Amino acid sequence: MFRGFATISFYADDLAAARDWYAELLGQEAYFQFPPAPAPPAYFEFRIGDDADELGFIDRKYAPPGASNAPGGAVMHWHVDDLPATFEKLLAMGAKEYTPITSHSDSDFTTASVVDPFGNILGIMHNPHYLEIQAARAAASGRP
Numbered sequence: 001m002f003r004g005f006a007t008i009s010f011y012a013d014d015l016a017a018a019r020d021w022y023a024e025l026l027g028q029e030a031y032f033q034f035p036p037a038p039a040p041p042a043y044f045e046f047r048i049g050d051d052a053d054e055l056g057f058i059d060r061k062y063a064p065p066g067a068s069n070a071p072g073g074a075v076m077h078w079h080v081d082d083l084p085a086t087f088e089k090l091l092a093m094g095a096k097e098y099t100p101i102t103s104h105s106d107s108d109f110t111t112a113s114v115v116d117p118f119g120n121i122l123g124i125m126h127n128p129h130y131l132e133i134q135a136a137r138a139a140a141s142g143r144p
Contacts, residue, residue, distance in 0.1 A: 012057055015041045030046050032045045043056060077113070079127045093117075
């Protein structure tokens, strides 16, 4: 039934500022914008990570009725290889701590989250399971 993560959508009042902030964070430009430049964006999207997952941004005026500008709700955690360095980079770029770096039980699962300058919660995680899945995929395909 569920086949995999497709797109996560964040909202922002200033999409151009959000696009530029995330381009700096991710080290790449958004691959899609609507309407096309030079018009101001109503939506833009990055493809990131091992599976080219989609991180989309929508003008907040199109948010569902009753949606709040306050951070909250589900937190999507992105696997990162160096969680402390990523967390520090996010804070240095103006994000605010939402949850501190937290190790979970006796495992190597570690999480943290921030609120980006546009009011979205961005979760980061070091996830050994994610690395195991990537290694299995690489082995099955004969990649290093």
